[in-house]
Amino acid sequence: MALANYKYKDMIHRCFRCGYCKFPGDWIDVNSCPAYARFRLESYSTGGRLWLIRAWLNNEIDWTERLAKIVYSCTECRNCVERCPIGFSGDIVDMVIAARGEMVERGSIPSAVKDFLENIQRQGNPYGNARIKRGEWVEGTGIKKYEGQEFLYYVGCVGSYDTRAKETAKTLGEVLLKAGVSFGVLGNEENCDGNEVSKLGEESLFQLLAEENIQKFKDLGVKKIVTLSPHSYNAIRNDYPKFDGSFEVFHYTQLLRDLIKGGMLDVSGGFNTRVTYHDPCFLGRWNKEYDAPREVLNTIPGIELLEMERNRGDALCCGGGGGNFYTDFLGGSEDSPARIRIREAYATGASIVAVACPNCMTMLEDAVKAEGLEERLKIRDISEIVGEACLVKRAE
């Protein structure tokens, strides 16, 4: 019986379905679970999902495409982990990932997820775009290939291929150049970090990607890595050590904070506007880094930093995790988490939403358009805000 082989067979039944997983820390709304916010049926809440996983593995219900979508609609934002009062809370998201692993083994996954994984396997990115185009974003920047510099600047798939995210990849690189940081990029040699692959349950592919990346980094003598994306940060920092890949890993906001503090980056050019910051899940709840991005923003003259009602550990996920920036299982409604988040951002009175993740950038920019707020609210990566403040780049 499948349940007997399931990694969490001894604990998945412990979910009481009390519903704490739907809430933020102050209970103000049940829409802090992105999937439940979107669909508002109990099957899409964390508790509902866990009960369905158990029922499927226990042969009480059959696998269906819909069941798979329910399981894959979790963005792994970890709000449930933070809120669940039961002793197994730390393993909740891992239980969902393990269930995905069971589906992957059976070849029973949604077609969009299949495409995502196959594209990574074939071309090293979920879009299926050619590997040889991965490094094109560097053109015209002066950013060099990695050849033993102090930092490897690891860009990630979204930053390398998504039109909007490529701008942030460029801007960050130019900011680092301005600060005199010794760094290089892998360009076309960069491959997917595998964070989403792991979270989608394809552990074998993740191991392959991780081991290949680790070997490449070691062969190049990489010691320090700075990432554009918190997803890359999470995988390289927390999962690569399991495969003997230990590096000193920074999310770029941590490095910028230190550069500004250390006087290597002059942000006196300022950025005169009201800004609100959206905590990305893989930097925030996954890695407990809530301060570095705020410290960067607070050092820039002219910024009035306004917090959304739900911030830090209570931040509402943009809905882009778990590959959803590609599979889009949570889109198509005014109750999509990204649109809820944009409405929250707009309510602060800010005219800029600062992000520190290319996935969040993608999701929230689409949401701004869907909400009809293009003239009143802009999404800017922190690298772009810093870029303007240090006169690398003027924002449009």
Next chain:
Amino acid sequence: MDSIYKSLAEIVGEGYVSSQPEELYIYSKDLGTTEPRRPDYAVAPKTTEEVQQIVELANREKIPIVPLGGGLSLAGLAVPLRGGIVLDIKRMDRIIEVNEKARYVLVECGVSQGQLFSYLERHHPSLRHSEPGAPPQATIAGNIAIHGQGDLAQVYGFNSDMVNGLEVVLPTGEVCKIGSCSISSGWFTLHPLPDLGLFFGWAGTTGIITKLSLRLFPSKKIRDVEQFVVEDAELVPEIVYKITHTEMAEDIVAWSQAVPAAVSGLHQVNILMTADSEKELEFKKGLFWDDILGEYIRNGDGGFVGLTPALKASLVQRPQITTTLAADFKKGGGFEYVGAIMPVETYPECYRRGAEISSRHNIPYTVLGRVIGRSHAMMFSWTYAFNRADPESIRQAKEALHESDDLALELGGTIWKPGVYGQKLVMERMEPNTLKLMKKIKELLDPNGIMNPGNWEVM
């Protein structure tokens, strides 16, 4: 796609109706030991008008409707015993109005305990509601509909005594307002209009509450709790009686449990009090300790329990987390309890017999009595944790629950929010004309028998 599904999709939108196996599985389940029963549809309406249209459809098609709020009755009251439509009302979650001067809040039926608590803390910190200690997902309306009690029970009674008005959709589809809201725009009183209180304690068989006006009460700046312990259960009723005489306590809860072993057989009385100043707090504490409890201490009959700051904080926190933690006692994800409304004087017997039932079913006993009114009654609960992965554990808990249902009535009480088993016990003992009246009311309001059938079925 069947015509009923199509009609439901037209009413609420395709995304908020399902007849898929996943939803039918989830909505068949209660969190306790009640056997699951599958609905035919799960629907999540957003407005009263949508609810009304669904009820009209259900009448035309003669299909049952089962309203579902937080699903935390732990008595199977939202399990669709005869299939049909489970109406998940949690999308109806607007807090419509807070009237500070008249101290009430008007909410839609899907507003959760957590949501209201948080909203009042942020926007109306001088006001609070009687918080029932359920997980924050529990709905205000659902708790009222089952005659819940909260942390203001000792002062103001059942939560259902705190209602100023209702909007309901009758089983025949009419939308009806009850209370002052039926003649004006104010939702500030239920009385003195003719009593139309037909929607509490009926397990949703008489209609669907879509809006509710709830009384709010002063929220004081300081919350504190003291705990007194006695060995002799016989002393608990008189202690409670004396404390309630002062009219200075808020929540009074007497409890006893087998785990940890150090407290087994002892009886704790938690006295929660609030105040706007230290002076007020000390005055109240003086009344309890010097004037009442001191005598028991001097006689060697009881003692003061020193609570660490962390423990105190956990006891006064709102919403309370301790209820949910009971589900993990056996690392089993489940618990269920029989709550009974009992005379306070029955506490010793409730405890003794409850401990015996627990012992026979290999479940460490957990009993609790929350005082309602000035010792007018108490909600006494016998709690049985079970392991969801162990059918024998579930069977034992179920047997213990049924025995506790029997016990409550044997000791002269009545079962709070009874499931079908408890409902039958109550109806067997009920005065015949009262039973006939219940039948008349149900038949009048629900001639097609569509509202949560299987519950309160008078033969």
